[in-house]
Amino acid sequence: MADVPASAVAPASVVAAGASAPAAPAGVVRAAPVATDPYQAGYQPVDLQATYEYPEMTAPPAPVLQAIQLTRDYQVGDEIVRAVREIDLAVHRGESVAVMGASGSGKSTLLHLLGLLDRPTGGRLLVDGVDTVSLTDDQLAGLRNRAIGFVFQSFNLVAGESALENVAAPLVYARVRRAERLERATAALLEVGLADRLKHDPSRLSGGQRQRVAIARALVTRPQLLLADEPTGNLDTTAGASILQLLAQLHADGMTLVMITHDPGVAAMASRVLQLTDGQFTDPALAAGWM
Ligand SMILES: Nc1ncnc2c1ncn2[C@@H]1O[C@H](COP(=O)(O)OP(=O)(O)O)[C@@H](O)[C@H]1O
Ligand SMILES: [Mg+2]
DSSP, rough: OOOOOOHHSSSSHHHHHHHHOOOOTTTOOOOOOOOOOOTTOOOOOOOHHOOOOOOOOOOOOOOOOEEEEEEEEETTTTEEEEEEEEEEEEEEEEEEEEEOOTSSHHHHHHHHHHTSSSSSEEEEEEEETTEOTTHHHHHHHHHHHEEEEEEEETTTOOSSSSSSHHHHHHHHHTTHHHHHHHHHHHHHHHHHTTTGGTTGGGSSOOHHHHHHHHHHHHHOOOSEEEEEEEETTSSSSHHHHHHHHHHHHHHEEEEEEEESSSOOOHHHSEEEEEEEEEESSSSSHHHHHHO
16 A cells, blocks of 8 residues: 555544634634544543552462472482482461371471471572571571471470470570560460479470470460471370370461371371372472462
8 A cells, every 4th residue: 555644544523623713703602623533632541540449469478388399318428318309398378288108208307407407408498488598507597496386206305494494495595585485485385285384394294295395385486387297206195186186276276387297197187198208209299289
């Protein structure tokens, strides 16, 4: 098509408005020409920002824990033991994850990595969105103290110190003043049902009571995440069941839990059960949270 001058395709109204109108007779008021061209005077562009409420954009919450290709090798003599091999794992707020697997499959190694008690030899680990691999030991300890409570199979209480002192200990590192430490430790022991054992030495407590003290110690810093490595492994059936009930209650109250267990009963209360074999999850997609 040949070039056509713009005037030749301009709408008639534009041409009419542009043409000089004949002078109005005296006493007659002419109506202003109706503008059909948006670029004529009087046209107000629609202000989309003013007339449309844009929904606030919020990113989905970051996982509390995210492991990416997480790896832990141990050098044993000339040999390398690959205890945790390139694991992808995401744990979201409020979840309860059970990790099962044969002895030696890497469960404790993995949980120690997740709890910042050990450093990976490969991969990345984000805790509450913080990339932990580049942190100094002090920064790591601070993050662990703030964000994570850890419960061990063997309780790891300090003998010769009362239940109250054991529970209050993490608050010393958090620089909480003594009066508040004792107040919060008392509240934590109350929460686990040991209000009447505050002054007891761990040696005078039953296994189940010791594990309750250990759980109170893990909770006293109000962590976002509770990690437990076979928390009922050293307990008889009755004490084990009551510890599980306590953990289930904490989860119902909103605590995020990752727990190693051999107990199908524990697995039943978990929102996800992950099987570990030779340092890897048997269902990597389930662990990574893709489904
Ligand atoms: N400190 C260590 N030094 C060398 N090898 C280790 C160490 N800790 C664990 N391992 C090895 O790593 C593998 C996984 O161990 P672990 O995480 O304790 O398994 P689980 O808790 O499932 O029984 C095992 O082969 C174990 O021997
Ligand atoms: Mg273990």
